[in-house]
Amino acid sequence: MFTGIVEEAGTVRDVTATDGGRRLRIEGAEVTEGLERGQSISVSGVCLTVEEFADDWFEVFLASETVEKTYLGEVEAGDSVNLERAMAADGRFDGHVVQGHVDTTAEVADVREVGEDWEYEFAIPEGFGKYVVDKGSVTVDGISLTVAERGDDTFSVAIIPETHAVTNLSEKEVGDPVHLEVDVIAKYAERLLDDAGFEVGRKEVLGAPEQ
Incomplete structure (x- = not known):
């Protein structure tokens, strides 16, 4: 992890x-x-x-x-x-849970310099929009980031000078690919809801009383 x-x-x-x-x-x-x-x-x-x-x-x-x-x-x-x-068991947990299991490859849609900071905008690949929410966590090229703004088919993040200097984002341009790993908690929640929906449907088919 x-x-x-x-x-x-x-x-x-x-x-x-x-x-x-x-x-x-x-x-x-x-x-x-x-x-x-x-x-x-x-x-x-x-x-x-x-x-x-x-x-x-x-x-x-x-x-x-x-x-x-x-x-x-x-x-x-x-x-x-x-x-x-990999995270040490006794280390500080400064980011969020990142598995290193890339979900998809996204694309840099825009790069904007805002004062001393930068804003990076990424296109959301089809089928992954449901995992990206305002102020939620997302991993881009292994970097733990917070979604600053969620558009219809893009999301943007704010990049501070330290992150820009330490990571390879400083070399990314519009059209370049990035690895995207969505928050694993969102995937677990989706699975639990899917399982719950399946159980409800099965009870209705079998004629069991609603709980």
Whole structure:
């Protein structure tokens, strides 16, 4: 589990294509401190397993499903990615519950500089609008953010200078892809409501009295 508080923006150092996917070597001085093989790292919001590492780099493997469902299948050497190690059990929980399981890929719709801050607007992919609410939590490229405004088919977030400096958002332009993970609590709530609806429907079909 992650918190969505990005530790640093790392750089893809090398990409190797294999029969089953892609292997990335990523440079990151902070996240490699105390790193161990087999640990999880969020790479722009995608939970991946460390296979090899050294003082300032680590390697992860992208299975075919990850290549197909995320834009990591398109990154090349020199590209910037957001990095966060898995949350420590005794650490502060400064963001929100982030699983590292990307739901979909969205697109940057607009970037606006507002004083010292920035506003980023993202297009909401079809079928995901119900999970995005005003002032709700959302994860964009592994960054825990609050929805500032919800439009008909877009949502916007406010980016403070620190987030702009530490993450790869500073390199994103209109049309660029981003990974989107909606709040898992919303998905659990949807499942509970679906199950409740199913039970009510089943009782009505069987002629059972309403509770």
